[in-house]
Amino acid sequence: MAKGIRDKVAILGMGCSKFGERWDCEAEDLMVEAFEEGLADAGVDKNQINAAWLSTAIEDVHVGKSGVPLAVALRLPYIPVTRVENYCASGSEAFRGAVYAVASGAADIALALGVEKLKDTGYGGLPQRGRGVLNSMVNANGSAPGNFAQLAAAYRAKHGVSREDMKRAMAHISVKSHDNGSRNPKAHLQSKITEEQVLNAPMVAEPLGLFDCCGVSDGAACAIVTTPEIAKSMGKKNIVTVKALQLSVSNGIEAQHNSWDGSYFMTARVAAKRAYEEAGIKNPREQISLMEVHDCFSVTELVTMEDLYISPEGGAIKDVLDGFYDHDGKLPCQIDGGLKCFGHPIGSSGLRMLYEMYLQMQGRAGARQRKEQPVFGMTHNLGGAPNMNVCSVAIVGLEGA
Amino acid sequence: MVGIVAYGGYVPRLRLARKAIVEANAWSNAALKGGGKDERAICNWDEDALTMAVEAARDCLQPAERGQLKAVYLASTTLPFQDRLNSGVAAEALNLGDNLETLDITSSQRAGTSGLIAAARTAAAGGGPLLFLTAEKRRTRAASPQELSYGDGGAALLLDKGPGIAELVAHESKAVDFVDHYRGDGRPYDYTWEERWIRDEGYNKIVPPVVKALLDKAKVKGADVTHFILPCTIARVAAGIAKKLGMPDSAVRDNLASAMGEAGTAHPLVMLVHTLQDAKPGDKIVVASFGQGCDALLFEVKPEIAKLAPRLGIKGFLARRKPETNYNKFIAWNQVVDQEKGMRAELDKQTALTTLYRKSGMLTGLLGGKCTKCGTLQYPKSKICVNPNCNAMHSQEDQPFADMPARILSYTADLLTYSPDPPQHYGMVQFEDGGRLMADFTDVDVGKVDAGMPMRMVFRVKEYDPARGFTKYFWKATPAAGASAG
Numbered sequence: 001m002a003k004g005i006r007d008k009v010a011i012l013g014m015g016c017s018k019f020g021e022r023w024d025c026e027a028e029d030l031m032v033e034a035f036e037e038g039l040a041d042a043g044v045d046k047n048q049i050n051a052a053w054l055s056t057a058i059e060d061v062h063v064g065k066s067g068v069p070l071a072v073a074l075r076l077p078y079i080p081v082t083r084v085e086n087y088c089a090s091g092s093e094a095f096r097g098a099v100y101a102v103a104s105g106a107a108d109i110a111l112a113l114g115v116e117k118l119k120d121t122g123y124g125g126l127p128q129r130g131r132g133v134l135n136s137m138v139n140a141n142g143s144a145p146g147n148f149a150q151l152a153a154a155y156r157a158k159h160g161v162s163r164e165d166m167k168r169a170m171a172h173i174s175v176k177s178h179d180n181g182s183r184n185p186k187a188h189l190q191s192k193i194t195e196e197q198v199l200n201a202p203m204v205a206e207p208l209g210l211f212d213c214c215g216v217s218d219g220a221a222c223a224i225v226t227t228p229e230i231a232k233s234m235g236k237k238n239i240v241t242v243k244a245l246q247l248s249v250s251n252g253i254e255a256q257h258n259s260w261d262g263s264y265f266m267t268a269r270v271a272a273k274r275a276y277e278e279a280g281i282k283n284p285r286e287q288i289s290l291m292e293v294h295d296c297f298s299v300t301e302l303v304t305m306e307d308l309y310i311s312p313e314g315g316a317i318k319d320v321l322d323g324f325y326d327h328d329g330k331l332p333c334q335i336d337g338g339l340k341c342f343g344h345p346i347g348s349s350g351l352r353m354l355y356e357m358y359l360q361m362q363g364r365a366g367a368r369q370r371k372e373q374p375v376f377g378m379t380h381n382l383g384g385a386p387n388m389n390v391c392s393v394a395i396v397g398l399e400g401a
Numbered sequence: 402m403v404g405i406v407a408y409g410g411y412v413p414r415l416r417l418a419r420k421a422i423v424e425a426n427a428w429s430n431a432a433l434k435g436g437g438k439d440e441r442a443i444c445n446w447d448e449d450a451l452t453m454a455v456e457a458a459r460d461c462l463q464p465a466e467r468g469q470l471k472a473v474y475l476a477s478t479t480l481p482f483q484d485r486l487n488s489g490v491a492a493e494a495l496n497l498g499d500n501l502e503t504l505d506i507t508s509s510q511r512a513g514t515s516g517l518i519a520a521a522r523t524a525a526a527g528g529g530p531l532l533f534l535t536a537e538k539r540r541t542r543a544a545s546p547q548e549l550s551y552g553d554g555g556a557a558l559l560l561d562k563g564p565g566i567a568e569l570v571a572h573e574s575k576a577v578d579f580v581d582h583y584r585g586d587g588r589p590y591d592y593t594w595e596e597r598w599i600r601d602e603g604y605n606k607i608v609p610p611v612v613k614a615l616l617d618k619a620k621v622k623g624a625d626v627t628h629f630i631l632p633c634t635i636a637r638v639a640a641g642i643a644k645k646l647g648m649p650d651s652a653v654r655d656n657l658a659s660a661m662g663e664a665g666t667a668h669p670l671v672m673l674v675h676t677l678q679d680a681k682p683g684d685k686i687v688v689a690s691f692g693q694g695c696d697a698l699l700f701e702v703k704p705e706i707a708k709l710a711p712r713l714g715i716k717g718f719l720a721r722r723k724p725e726t727n728y729n730k731f732i733a734w735n736q737v738v739d740q741e742k743g744m745r746a747e748l749d750k751q752t753a754l755t756t757l758y759r760k761s762g763m764l765t766g767l768l769g770g771k772c773t774k775c776g777t778l779q780y781p782k783s784k785i786c787v788n789p790n791c792n793a794m795h796s797q798e799d800q801p802f803a804d805m806p807a808r809i810l811s812y813t814a815d816l817l818t819y820s821p822d823p824p825q826h827y828g829m830v831q832f833e834d835g836g837r838l839m840a841d842f843t844d845v846d847v848g849k850v851d852a853g854m855p856m857r858m859v860f861r862v863k864e865y866d867p868a869r870g871f872t873k874y875f876w877k878a879t880p881a882a883g884a885s886a887g
Contacts, residue, residue: 123744125817133753137764137863137875138781140827140841146815150828154811157852206814206824255839256779256787258831262811386811387829387839 004278007399008103009242010231012224013042016355019219019343020188027062027117028073030220034348035074035113042109042224043234046074049224050107052081055094055114056347057383059085061127062117070113087383088296090114091221091350092247092392098225099242108230113222114352116345126216145213146205147385148297154262155303159314167207169317170298171198174211176326177295177334181341183327183368188215188343212298217343221351223358228399240361243376244278244395246271254387267391268307268380275393276309281376285310288331288395289374290360292353294382295338304380305333308393327368335360335368350392353379357396375401403525404565404703409461409557410674410715411453411536412661414723414844416440419549421728426544436549441662443725444538444553446734446821447843447861449872450477451487453536453555455494455860460712461557462532464804467495472502472523472531476516478584478666479538480507481872490874491534493765494860496801502528510692512666518572518696520560529561537665540589543737547591550634552662556670556715566706567677567686569698573615576694579603589736596635604631604638604691609645611695612687616646619699623647627684627702628676630654632668633691648687660719666692673700675715682706721883723844734821745819750866752873762799767858767876769836770797778802778835802858803876806833809854814847830856830878843877855881 015038017030025033039046054070056063063069067081084093091114098110121127131139156166175195181187193211201209231239248271254260272284281287288310295301305316310331311324319325325333336342336356339349357377359365374397381392423437444453454475462470473495475488482490488503502523506516513535520533536555541548581603582593608631616623623646631639633656643653654672656663664671669690676686684702689695713721725731733740762768763781770782775791778800786793812828826842828850842850843861856878863875 121744128745128748128819130748133756134760136750137752137756137760137873140839141818141820141825141864142813142827142839143815143818145817146813146825146827149813149815150811153809153813153828153852202816203824204815204817208813252783252787253789256837257777257789258835258837259789262829 005099005103005245006243006278006280007228007241009099009225010228010399011240011358011396012044012109012226012231012236013038013040014223014355014358015039015041016186016221016352017219018186019217019345019352021119022218023119025117025218027115028069030117030218031070031073031113031115034220034222038222038224044109044224047077048109049076049079049111050109051079051098051101052076052111052113053094053097054081054083055085055090055112055350056083056116057085057087057090058116058118058127058129058346060129061120063115086390088294088346089350089381089383089390089392090347091352092379092381092394093350095223095351095354095394096245096247096392098223099245102225102227109224109226111222111224112351113220114348114350115220116347117218118216118345119218124216143205145208145297148300149205149208151263151299151303151386152207158261158263161317163207165317167199168195169302169320170212171195172320173295173298173301174198174340177338177340180327180335180368181337184337184342187337187341188217189337189341208297208299214296214339215341215343217345219343219345219348219352221348221355223351223354238362239399240358240396241399242394243397244275244393246275246278247390247392248274249390250384250388252388262386264303265307265382265386265389265391267389268304268382268393271391271393272308275395279376279395281395284308285331288376288378289372290335290357290370290377291331291333291380292336292338292356293333293380295334295340296344296382300382301333308378308380332370335370350379350381353381354394354396361396361398402563402568403521403560404563404568405558405677405700406530406561406565407461407559407709408674408677408714409457409459409712410555410671410718411457411460412442412554412715412718413444413448413453414721415443415445415725416661416722417443417725417728417731421726422548425728430544433544433546433549436546439659440724441549441552442554443731445844447877448553449481449538449862450479450536450555451481451490452861452874453538453553454534454557455491457536457555457557458491458495458532458534460714461559462495463710464801467497470497470501470530470532472528473497474504474506474516474520474531474533476506476512476535476666477537478507478509478512479540480505488534490765493761494874496766496768510666511690511694511696513668513670514688514690514696514698515574517558517670518574518698521569521572524560524562527562531560533558533560535667535670537667539665540735542590543732545590547593550658550663552664554661554664554671555667556674558670564703564705566709567680567700567702570701571615571619572696572698573611573618574694574696575607575611577607578693579607580693600635600638604633604635605642608689608691608695609642612642612646612689612697615687615697615699621685621699624649625685626652626687628652628654628680628686630669630672630676630687631689631691632656632663632672634658634663671715677702677706678714678716680706743819749868750864750873751869752866752871764875767801767803769800769802771800772796773798778832780836780838802832802836802838803860806881807831807856807858807878809850809852809856810837811852812842812850814850826850841877842879844879857881
């Protein structure tokens, strides 16, 4: 394996818009909102940015294609701007582009910005969209919740879990994320909920009820990255560096080959292993301090705890119900509310996860700040469906950790 | 000499209680009140004449028998395409190859029997084995008498030289432009004249001479007829004609009005299949039909019938029954009411005909791939084998999946996605010999689906493109229980 990019790139500044139903905003307004914060945090001039990556996944309902919308919205000085898309992991993809540009020496300072403006469709949930000419003739008449809901049936069958126990663990995950979201002023959903509310909510896609699903939000987030040397030369303290950045993409085994049992993410396991190796982490359950995972649905978060090798296989339900992943637990997961409550503007989400890790590392997370100084923060950003997906795992930490 | 070699049937699983139709409509048409007994077969939203014909064909033919077919005829007045060979779609779905004679027969309630006579001539002349399919999905106005008396269903007959299980001994036809009802171009519903006139001047004057001529030609006495088939929604007409021709009362076949209703031009052959399921060697079966004249066919049942492999036939599919009491569902599915479908249903549904042609085996025939290097079955077929320990290139041959048993690996019941019949069930089904597919489910019961459940694949409507009038077909998974004779 290549030796990776551990400590080669530092986060110079980050920004994140308020997430939510931003009825009064265009995507361009959200981009500027995130960028203003990120630029001020980085303490650089816009003209020092050498290259930029824009991530959006459902661009046909807002900015359209290409890097142009970012360049125009921010009035970037005719630098290279590339639009990237990799399902719901697009934000991590923009980050990867910027980080690799810096790691390679092609850029001194690079920008990754993700945006999604979803609330212009006229209905709730993700926009209906074409899947491609052939796929539309073959794919099941599904939805995102329906695709992820299937994890539950397969997980129950594999581990002999009752419908009730499964539903209760999933409920705990959502209650925890709402609790966390209540301490986050930028979160889309800031109200606490009870387990009873979750269990009695209307069904969306069996067994996922309304509170098992994350919010569909408008929002933008960005990162400005550079080398640790440049960051230091600018007088930056508590520098947060990238320890690992991995991506794993399905090649059709899950969808076509009977070796996958439907209860977990093959990609996440591959990406996590590689990320731990790149970051030099031997025992993730002990060494990871904080996690932001792709909790698009409660059941996704549940199985991901095992895919990231934090909970033992078949042990996620126990850890969840024991409060291991609560904000005051051993390893808080979604301390900012996660996709569930911070919200899920698709192209921004990977960057939003990193934003939280960055704030927590620097002790700037306000009411939701973890007391113990985090050492390694991990983000897990997934896109697609369990049987066909892309999974990004990133690990950041203070320089020298 | 020509005969029926095998038969198959199909009746949709849903049976709408006629009481539900009467309760919804008797306020506006009091004459319906007497018709609230029993039930009629209705297509699920994703069934039509073509899908029913394919299911009847699958009931009729073992997969191994399909390679030898020389012709496929399809008779129906409710085909999904006015100009696209419907029998050709059925042949593609059944993976019959392209070295075939195909023909659609339509425009009359006699299409089924007249088509069968033409098919028998073809088979007798060496054009067999010939697969004769017929099916009808009948559209009716709300509160019409036809809504009560009509039903949906189909039948399949395999014809070839020789006596088979039932030899066609003789046939007789007469053409009379007697318009008891008609359906003009572009009109969804039948326009029907007075029932008493249809009975007295139509059935009772046109049918008996034709059947008599048939019996005379075959030198068979009325008293020797074992089974008399004459579909008619008017009470006691068939029995009256049988009596007039000297047939025993016991010969008059149940017209299945109480179990499924009348399946239009398919109904004589639906009743024939139903009859063959009761028949014994030596039985003489008269099949008569009425529609701008009359056709009559005489079959003699042969000893070979005892050797026919088990199949569901009409009886088996009648037993595979799901009662439905929601009339609103029926009228919504049949576009009788203008139902709000929500914005999610607005997505454009255009079909790329280039892609459909390139991938017709994959899409219409559910053909996947089998790797000749490692043996891995996979859907769809691809240039590089999916088996991570193989990944051989250009190694796959066609592998049919439609008839392979499968089980549910994962599933959901989805209320978010647009479906004509929510919740939309779908999930990963895993085939017995390898391969899997994330498939829509159909004909499932809410709350009775779980991982591990045995499933079989069925050819169904995937969606309808209302902007262009194009019906898209694909394969779905349905519970195997009750859906196979094995």
